[in-house]
Amino acid sequence: MKAWRLVAALVLLCVVAVVGMGIGARHVPAGEVVRALLAYNGSPDHIVVLDLRGPRAVLAIAVGAALAVAGVLIQTITRNPLGEPGILGVTAGSSFAVVVGSVLGVSSQYSDLLLAIVGAAVASVLVYSVGRVSPLRLVLTGSALTFVLSGCTTGLQLLFPHALDKYRYWHVGSLAGREQQPNLVPLLVIAVSLVGALLISRQLNAVALGDTVAQTLGAKVQRVRFAALVLVTVLSGAATALAGPILFVGLMVPHLARQLAGASVGWMIGFAAVLGPVLLLIADIGSRVLLPTGEVPVAIVMAFLGGPVLIWAARRYGRVEA
Amino acid sequence: MRNLRLVAAAALAVVSLTACGGNQEAAQPEQSQTRVFKADNGDITIPAKPKKVVATGYAVAALLEADAPLVGISEFKRAVPMYSDAHKKKYQELPKVAGELAKETNYEEIAKLDPDLIVLGVPKPALADIDMKKLTDIAPVVAIGPGVPSAWREVSRKQADAAGALGKFDETKAAYQKKADELKKKYADVLPKVKMGHVGSYGEVAKGNFMNEFNGSWGTSIANDIGANYGEGAKAEGAKGVSEYPSIEQLTEKFKDAAILTYSNGPDGNPNAAVKYVLDNPLWKELPAVKDNKAFGFSFTEASTFQEALKTLDSIDKALAPLLKK
Numbered sequence: 001m002k003a004w005r006l007v008a009a010l011v012l013l014c015v016v017a018v019v020g021m022g023i024g025a026r027h028v029p030a031g032e033v034v035r036a037l038l039a040y041n042g043s044p045d046h047i048v049v050l051d052l053r054g055p056r057a058v059l060a061i062a063v064g065a066a067l068a069v070a071g072v073l074i075q076t077i078t079r080n081p082l083g084e085p086g087i088l089g090v091t092a093g094s095s096f097a098v099v100v101g102s103v104l105g106v107s108s109q110y111s112d113l114l115l116a117i118v119g120a121a122v123a124s125v126l127v128y129s130v131g132r133v134s135p136l137r138l139v140l141t142g143s144a145l146t147f148v149l150s151g152c153t154t155g156l157q158l159l160f161p162h163a164l165d166k167y168r169y170w171h172v173g174s175l176a177g178r179e180q181q182p183n184l185v186p187l188l189v190i191a192v193s194l195v196g197a198l199l200i201s202r203q204l205n206a207v208a209l210g211d212t213v214a215q216t217l218g219a220k221v222q223r224v225r226f227a228a229l230v231l232v233t234v235l236s237g238a239a240t241a242l243a244g245p246i247l248f249v250g251l252m253v254p255h256l257a258r259q260l261a262g263a264s265v266g267w268m269i270g271f272a273a274v275l276g277p278v279l280l281l282i283a284d285i286g287s288r289v290l291l292p293t294g295e296v297p298v299a300i301v302m303a304f305l306g307g308p309v310l311i312w313a314a315r316r317y318g319r320v321e322a
Numbered sequence: 323m324r325n326l327r328l329v330a331a332a333a334l335a336v337v338s339l340t341a342c343g344g345n346q347e348a349a350q351p352e353q354s355q356t357r358v359f360k361a362d363n364g365d366i367t368i369p370a371k372p373k374k375v376v377a378t379g380y381a382v383a384a385l386l387e388a389d390a391p392l393v394g395i396s397e398f399k400r401a402v403p404m405y406s407d408a409h410k411k412k413y414q415e416l417p418k419v420a421g422e423l424a425k426e427t428n429y430e431e432i433a434k435l436d437p438d439l440i441v442l443g444v445p446k447p448a449l450a451d452i453d454m455k456k457l458t459d460i461a462p463v464v465a466i467g468p469g470v471p472s473a474w475r476e477v478s479r480k481q482a483d484a485a486g487a488l489g490k491f492d493e494t495k496a497a498y499q500k501k502a503d504e505l506k507k508k509y510a511d512v513l514p515k516v517k518m519g520h521v522g523s524y525g526e527v528a529k530g531n532f533m534n535e536f537n538g539s540w541g542t543s544i545a546n547d548i549g550a551n552y553g554e555g556a557k558a559e560g561a562k563g564v565s566e567y568p569s570i571e572q573l574t575e576k577f578k579d580a581a582i583l584t585y586s587n588g589p590d591g592n593p594n595a596a597v598k599y600v601l602d603n604p605l606w607k608e609l610p611a612v613k614d615n616k617a618f619g620f621s622f623t624e625a626s627t628f629q630e631a632l633k634t635l636d637s638i639d640k641a642l643a644p645l646l647k648k
Binding site: 025048174176 | 602
């Protein structure tokens with residue numbers, strides 16, 4: 001049953017991706033979209049579909065999968081249903097690094113990508129070194145670092161207004177205009193990390209039951225938690241580097257995945273890796289059609305979708321506890 | 323002897339005071355000469371011949387080149403590559419009273435300089451970021467900023483006029499006009515007959531769009547003076563009426579009728595990231611003008627004075643020279 005659901009989700013992903021490649025500022029007839037995919041001839045229509053919207057769809061799939069799977073991992077190891085990748089300070093670390101780069105005059109698509117990854121890594125190392133003792137301490141340390149880094153970022157923006165000018169474009173996550181940036185390495189990193197997440201899913205099933213039970217079942221809790229944290233950092237750091245900060249995917253998709261997969265972390269990872277991209281592709285289509293001219297950054301569309309889902313999740317868990 | 327010294331000192335003091343009084347009286351008429359100047363912030367009474375001027379924004383370039391009596395300026399880095407060596411030196415030496423943005427104005431620094439006129443060369447919307455009360459407590463303030471990009475011609479003249487430095491300004495303007503007329507004749511057979519398109523450099527690559535500039539924009543208004551026609555933009559006020567930011571997907575649609583394409587280069591002759599994003603896009607190669615080898619980049623499109631615009635004309639002439647080859 002779960003397998004069929006996953007296949008259906010995959011079919012949905014393909015449909016949404018193709019529909020997304022047919023929608024944009026330039027009108028391309030549906031038949032031409034299919035022809036571009038099957039028999040590319042280099043015409044402007046085909047260039048728009050395959051060279052502009054194609055990479056954008058690939059980016060949405062990779063970023064959506066990375067953030068959603070990172071969300072599953074973080075919710076599992078912290079046993080906190082409201083956990084999301086940003087809780088470890090990863091997003092704040094990336095943002096801070098990009099602003100520092102702007103202040104120092106290091107500013108290009110390449111440098112932003114690198115700085116975002118380095119910022120994410122440094123932030124999560126700091127959080128892990130302080131909060132590795134328990135999930136609660138981990139979350140608290142991550143939240144504290146997020147606040148500190150956000151404050152520093154705002155301070156730098158006030159002191160160096162030109163950094164604010166640059167940062168205001170970066171800090172609202174978007175998939176537009178990213179087709180020329182060097183995406184290959186982050187995409188490969190995400191692919192490898194997704195496989196890594198599946199490989200540790202069996203041990204995560206045990207960790208999800210609590211440290212004591214997990215140890216009784218023979219799981220090496222600290223080692224698994226460390227591996228999961230590394231994966232969360234790499235996945236969310238690479239996703240943020242590719243598209244800028246996009247919230248809520250890592251929060252809401254694990255809940256949707258849990259509805260379809262039940263308690264199995266492995267299946268949750270599988271569903272999240274498919275549903276995250278579906279959600280981001282839909283939000284990206286929304287970002288292109290909501291305004292008569294221009295685009296709404298996908299992070300804003302996602303925030304509109306994410307708010308109600310957060311309320312839904314909070315109500316649902318309140319009911320369970322009652 | 324002691325009394326004699328006292329008398330001599332008293333006499334010297336009286337003579338000195340009389341002399342000072344005489345100077346004050348002589349200077350009085352000159353200092354008190356004022357005039358009413360029409361600025362963006364209203365009709366302002368300013369000194370007829372200011373002696374100590376503080377300039378910000380676009381007024382920095384205009385007043386440096388007009389050799390106005392500047393005592394302090396804001397940062398205005400965009401114009402630095404277009405200055406002569408002497409003006410570059412002066413720009414570096416003058417005390418900086420503000421950053422690049424109006425909200426970075428340092429009121430205490432301005433007060434320290436004790437100017438008799440402050441010329442704010444910022445667009446009207448940016449005036450909201452300035453505490454006018456604080457500034458007018460220091461000296462008369464005239465705000466003279468561009469509403470549309472091509473207005474730099476009138477704006478820079480007005481700024482020089484306020485600072486009492488029109489002499490050199492008119493000289494430079496005449497040199498520009500002469501050069502523009504020469505080039506207009508030179509390109510009379512190729513430019514006015516065709517529609518052109520221009521990719522501007524103020525776009526934001528991360529948004530997946532490009533800057534399309536029409537007649538009268540930063541990238542086009544100087545080329546307009548030699549007969550280039552980039553068509554008319556939307557009916558809107560300010561920069562929105564002379565430029566737009568369409569999605570990169572619309573590149574071929576926007577420039578399908580352009581027989582010649584131009585784009586803004588940086589001062590080093592290379593395109594910046596926003597323009598490079600367009601030039602590297604596969605759709606760029608599909609444009610008729612590009613296929614016809616009629617795409618040219620030129621520098622100094624951010625010129626906001628006639629002295630700077632002379633450099634723009636040189637760059638345009640160099641870029642468009644292939645059009646004259648038969």
